[in-house]
Amino acid sequence: MTHLNELTLAEARDGLKAGDFSATELVKAHLSAIEAARGLNAYLLETPERALQMAGVADAKIASGEARPLEGLPLGVKDLFCTHGVATTAGSKILEGFQPHYESAVTHNLWRDGAVMLGKLNLDEFAMGSSNETSAYGDVVSPWRRAGSDTKLVPGGSSGGSAAAVAAHLCLGATATDTGGSIRQPAAFTGTVGIKPTYGRCSRWGTVAYASSLDQAGPIARTVRDCAILLGSMAGADSRDTTCADLPVPDFEAAVARGVKGLTIGIPKEYRVEGMSAEIQALWDKGAAMLKDAGATIREISLPHTRYALPAYYIVAPAEASSNLARYDGVRYGLRVPGKDIAGMYENTRAAGFGREVKRRIMIGTYVLSAGYYDAYYVRAQKIRTLIKRDFEEAYASGIDAILTPATPSAAFGIGEKGSGDPVEMYLQDVFTITVNMAGLPGISVPAGLDAQGLPLGLQLIGRPFDEETLFAAAQVIETAAGRTKLPAAWWA
Amino acid sequence: MTAPVNPKKLIKGGLHDWEVVIGMEIHAQVTSRSKLFSGASTEFGAEPNDHVSLVDAAMPGMLPVINEECVAQAVRTGLGLKARINHRSVFDRKNYFYPDLPQGYQISQFKDPIVGEGEVLVDLADGESITVGIERLHLEQDAGKSLHDQNPTQSFVDLNRSGVALMEIVSRPDLRSSEEARAYVTKLRTILRYLGTCDGDMEKGSLRADVNVSVRKPGDPLGTRCEIKNVNSIRFIGQAIEVEARRQIAIIEDGGTISQETRLFDPARAETRSMRSKEEAHDYRYFPDPDLLPLEFDQAYVDALAEGLPELPDAKKARLMSEYGLDSYSANVMIADRAFSDFYERVLKGPDGKLTTVAPKRDAKIAANWVINEFFGRLNKDGLDLSQAPVEPEQLGAILDLLGENVISGKIAKELFDIVWSEGGDPREIVKSRSMNQVNDTDAIEAAVDEIIAKNPDKVQQAKEKPTLLGWFVGQTMKATGGKANPAAVNALLKAKLGIE
Numbered sequence: 003m004t005h006l007n008e009l010t011l012a013e014a015r016d017g018l019k020a021g022d023f024s025a026t027e028l029v030k031a032h033l034s035a036i037e038a039a040r041g042l043n044a045y046l047l048e049t050p051e052r053a054l055q056m057a058g059v060a061d062a063k064i065a066s067g068e069a070r071p072l073e074g075l076p077l078g079v080k081d082l083f084c085t086h087g088v089a090t091t092a093g094s095k096i097l098e099g100f101q102p103h104y105e106s107a108v109t110h111n112l113w114r115d116g117a118v119m120l121g122k123l124n125l126d127e128f129a130m131g132s133s134n135e136t137s138a139y140g141d142v143v144s145p146w147r148r149a150g151s152d153t154k155l156v157p158g159g160s161s162g163g164s165a166a167a168v169a170a171h172l173c174l175g176a177t178a179t180d181t182g183g184s185i186r187q188p189a190a191f192t193g194t195v196g197i198k199p200t201y202g203r204c205s206r207w208g209t210v211a212y213a214s215s216l217d218q219a220g221p222i223a224r225t226v227r228d229c230a231i232l233l234g235s236m237a238g239a240d241s242r243d244t245t246c247a248d249l250p251v252p253d254f255e256a257a258v259a260r261g262v263k264g265l266t267i268g269i270p271k272e273y274r275v276e277g278m279s280a281e282i283q284a285l286w287d288k289g290a291a292m293l294k295d296a297g298a299t300i301r302e303i304s305l306p307h308t309r310y311a312l313p314a315y316y317i318v319a320p321a322e323a324s325s326n327l328a329r330y331d332g333v334r335y336g337l338r339v340p341g342k343d344i345a346g347m348y349e350n351t352r353a354a355g356f357g358r359e360v361k362r363r364i365m366i367g368t369y370v371l372s373a374g375y376y377d378a379y380y381v382r383a384q385k386i387r388t389l390i391k392r393d394f395e396e397a398y399a400s401g402i403d404a405i406l407t408p409a410t411p412s413a414a415f416g417i418g419e420k421g422s423g424d425p426v427e428m429y430l431q432d433v434f435t436i437t438v439n440m441a442g443l444p445g446i447s448v449p450a451g452l453d454a455q456g457l458p459l460g461l462q463l464i465g466r467p468f469d470e471e472t473l474f475a476a477a478q479v480i481e482t483a484a485g486r487t488k489l490p491a492a493w494w495a
Numbered sequence: 496m497t498a499p500v501n502p503k504k505l506i507k508g509g510l511h512d513w514e515v516v517i518g519m520e521i522h523a524q525v526t527s528r529s530k531l532f533s534g535a536s537t538e539f540g541a542e543p544n545d546h547v548s549l550v551d552a553a554m555p556g557m558l559p560v561i562n563e564e565c566v567a568q569a570v571r572t573g574l575g576l577k578a579r580i581n582h583r584s585v586f587d588r589k590n591y592f593y594p595d596l597p598q599g600y601q602i603s604q605f606k607d608p609i610v611g612e613g614e615v616l617v618d619l620a621d622g623e624s625i626t627v628g629i630e631r632l633h634l635e636q637d638a639g640k641s642l643h644d645q646n647p648t649q650s651f652v653d654l655n656r657s658g659v660a661l662m663e664i665v666s667r668p669d670l671r672s673s674e675e676a677r678a679y680v681t682k683l684r685t686i687l688r689y690l691g692t693c694d695g696d697m698e699k700g701s702l703r704a705d706v707n708v709s710v711r712k713p714g715d716p717l718g719t720r721c722e723i724k725n726v727n728s729i730r731f732i733g734q735a736i737e738v739e740a741r742r743q744i745a746i747i748e749d750g751g752t753i754s755q756e757t758r759l760f761d762p763a764r765a766e767t768r769s770m771r772s773k774e775e776a777h778d779y780r781y782f783p784d785p786d787l788l789p790l791e792f793d794q795a796y797v798d799a800l801a802e803g804l805p806e807l808p809d810a811k812k813a814r815l816m817s818e819y820g821l822d823s824y825s826a827n828v829m830i831a832d833r834a835f836s837d838f839y840e841r842v843l844k845g846p847d848g849k850l851t852t853v854a855p856k857r858d859a860k861i862a863a864n865w866v867i868n869e870f871f872g873r874l875n876k877d878g879l880d881l882s883q884a885p886v887e888p889e890q891l892g893a894i895l896d897l898l899g900e901n902v903i904s905g906k907i908a909k910e911l912f913d914i915v916w917s918e919g920g921d922p923r924e925i926v927k928s929r930s931m932n933q934v935n936d937t938d939a940i941e942a943a944v945d946e947i948i949a950k951n952p953d954k955v956q957q958a959k960e961k962p963t964l965l966g967w968f969v970g971q972t973m974k975a976t977g978g979k980a981n982p983a984a985v986n987a988l989l990k991a992k993l994g995i996e
Contacts, residue, residue, distance in 0.1 A: 328599020
């Protein structure tokens with residue numbers, strides 16, 4: 003018999019409704035799995051008491067016929083979302099001891115709909131990273147291993163804890179955030195599904211900011227349908243975030259079964275980057291064939307400014323980050339390291355509180371906004387951003403419904419293998435995902451097969467603004483055709 | 496900047512005359528119930544940190560949301576400054592570290608302010624008037640307050656002001672003397688108060704000025720300027736300009752050069768001191784705030800706000816002059832405060848207060864003299880605000896009516912005013928009950944005159960040779976009638992009886 007924590011979110015929902023098991027049993031199955039998987043370091047903080055209390059409420063609601071859409075479904079929360087009365091660190095020492103007196107809009111929406119919080123998930127510090135190795139609280143170990151090897155692999159990042167927890171059955175689904183690929187890349191590395199919705203689909207209120215114009219919350223789950231269910235609860239208008247769209251949330255789950263008949267899928271030639279592995283190329287071709295077989299038309303398109311996206315991103319995102327992270331000054335909350343005067347206190351606090359990658363991005367951001375460099379860097383990067391956006395608009399205007407690309411340039415790599423010498427090696431992880439954030443579009447990563455070493459690979463679908471429904475429909479076609487990735491057995495337990 | 500040089504405004508140096516050039520940045524606190532980007536209260540005088548929202552304290556994940564009332568107030572002010580209203584403006588972040596700046600940046604408007612170029616007409620004491628150009632007005636957040644006197648080793652922070660909306664109103668360097676600068680700030684404050692967009696209370700810090708001062712020989716290009724930060728009274732603005740201009744002149748005449756810097760004015764020592772040099776100036780790393788969309792509205796929005804504006808000082812002055820025949824001086828006194836002219840017009844038009852429909856039944860100029868000299872004079876003497884005045888416009892109006900109807904003389908009217916001021920009451924009743932009415936009965940006056948002539952034959956004789964002695968007879972007659980005799984009748988009778996032409 004399947005363990006309860008190995009059900010999909012949709013299956014668990016239906017089982018609860020049918021009375022096959024209780025929310026408390028479902029939560030307990032997760033709590034013991036989490037306990038057994040502490041070696042993966044996916045959870046920064048487990049909240050079992052709260053989980054059982056919420057499960058108790060859920061069981062009562064189910065019994066009285068008042069079940070809400072996510073009643074009793076246990077989730078993990080990326081530790082970038084502020085949770086009322088529960089420590090929130092953003093993966094950084096500088097927020098050590100910080101307990102918010104408020105609940106982020108996204109998690110509030112999930113609890114409103116009856117979901118259960120299992121705990122807070124590890125991440126790259128302030129969501130800056132692609133391997134979860136920049137977390138101040140240790141690396142997350144992927145549940146995946148190369149065939150015949152016990153080398154520890156990264157789960158990707160920055161939502162590494164979220165992806166690893168979902169892949170290792172430590173939650174039914176998890177919240178995540180994506181600024182340059184932080185949902186889609188770890189989803190691809192762990193054989194899970196992750197969607198970054200359109201910028202403005204989810205409120206940013208109460209989520210620790212990295213780069214405000216790019217940050218967007220979304221779910222990671224084990225199936226396309228589960229992602230659709232979760233996003234339906236996470237999304238929605240919020241007057242507290244003026245960049246959040248005042249639009250109704252569609253029935254995403256209903257879109258999953260729509261199919262792709264009659265849709266035109268674009269294949270952008272510029273994504274055929276130099277040195278792309280044959281495996282990735284083959285996966286991409288396979289994905290296109292799956293969509294074609296399901297009735298879509300495949301067409302090559304051009305997104306000519308693609309190659310400028312990565313450098314432009316590494317100007318815009320650090321610029322915003324350098325300003326967003328100025329509030330961590332030791333004055334009001336979190337870490338404070340005394341100094342001889344106020345400037346000394348700032349310097350000591352920030353020197354001790356931030357890790358290397360965060361400091362690097364603050365310095366890059368400070369530099370590109372400085373007098374004399376602003377026009378050369380920030381202003382030009384914004385112009386590139388406009389051009390990238392226009393590339394997509396033109397493609398969609400020409401009749402393209404969604405765009406298919408690889409999600410990552412490779413499968414997961416080993417902990418410590420990349421980026422220790424040259425940070426750009428790590429930055430290149432986001433080469434396929436970053437354009438989507440720059441243009442504010444929705445993008446979904448869906449598993450499409452394994453590489454030669456038995457590691458999962460993902461494909462990405464990019465949609466029109468606020469058309470996540472087409473992405474769910476197309477991703478479901480790939481999930482069905484490729485078959486759901488068989489997640490690894492619990493070697494860690 | 497190229498206006499003709501007025502020699503009267505030049506400052507005498509040791510070697511020659513100098514022209515001082517002044518531009519101002521006024522920080523005016525927007526009148527609004529809540530802050531620029533949060534719902535926290537703006538009320539003055541609360542306990543430290545009582546009015547602080549999660550946004551004001553820059554808690555992680557908090558986002559600013561624009562307060563629409565502050566936008567409306569900025570547009571109203573722009574209209575009051577006859578300025579261009581920008582239908583699209585952008586909020587930028589001005590980045591620097593300070594404990595009273597929780598976000599680590601101030602949200603301000605740098606490249607695209609909400610209000611563009613405008614102007615302010617300023618009347619000076621000598622009757623001259625100047626037009627001061629407004630370069631821009633933008634919205635920004637105020638900072639909190641660092642408290643250094645609460646603990647021997649630590650500083651505390653009060654964030655009540657953090658995030659309160661300010662309008663920064665930037666003038667062109669159009670001012671040429673400390674007097675002009677003071678008059679400009681006074682006029683600007685009057686306009687803001689008329690509009691109801693800033694209370695202008697400098698003691699509470701609702702209005703602060705950064706003053707840019709430079710000097711040059713008349714006709715030369717602009718000199719290097721120094722910025723005097725945060726001057727918080729109109730008197731200090733004048734003093735700061737005087738001492739700073741003289742400091743710069745002394746340096747230049749000694750063969751030195753002025754270095755561009757930020758300075759502070761110390762009123763106790765009457766000097767300005769260097770705060771930071773140009774080299775030490777912050778690099779604020781301005782960039783558009785990604786948490787806020789550009790601020791956009793249409794002309795219909797501006798038109799609706801324009802329709803709701805009150806009559807502004809310049810228009811009111813013109814109307815007082817044309818409608819009531821006031822001179823420029825009297826009109827200026829009346830418009831200095833909206834309440835002044837309101838009081839005056841209520842005196843003029845009677846108790847119904849319908850300022851626009853009822854024709855004046857009281858003499859406008861006499862009323863103006865009474866309001867300015869007697870009423871405002873008495874307020875000043877007693878140190879009272881208009882709102883604390885014990886005399887209502889209706890009471891003053893009644894006194895003026897009694898005067899106009901010849902029931903009382905001017906002298907008695909002043910006595911009556913004193914009585915009403917200190918005791919209150921209906922002036923007409925008081926005149927009746929205390930028999931203060933003027934004696935217009937010629938027979939009664941004639942009896943008094945005859946008696947005085949009879950008693951003073953020598954003076955009568957002298958008066959025929961020296962007609963100015965008439966005044967003595969008038970005085971005696973007034974004394975004999977208890978001051979109530981109609982002075983015109985007394986005069987006429989005496990002249991006839993004494994044979995003076």
